[in-house]
Amino acid sequence: MGRTIPQAWTRTWGRGRVFYSAVGHDLDDLQNPDVTRLCKQGFAWAARRSN
Numbered sequence: 001m002g003r004t005i006p007q008a009w010t011r012t013w014g015r016g017r018v019f020y021s022a023v024g025h026d027l028d029d030l031q032n033p034d035v036t037r038l039c040k041q042g043f044a045w046a047a048r049r050s051n
Helices: 027-031 033-046
Strands: 008-013 016-021
Touching (some): 008 033, 016 033, 027 033
Antiparallel strands (some): 008 016
16 A cells, blocks of 8 residues: 555653553464564663663
8 A cells, every 4th residue: 555554663752761562462472583582672772781
């Protein structure tokens, strides 16, 4: 349809951080190493931790 729909995004919210991912509605998604890496890095970013 010619639209771009982000599957993951980050933003700051006040002094906090938000990581959102639309991937993972199916447990099979979490078996994909790229999805696992995306989530791990996103959680670390939001928690202000190094990977």
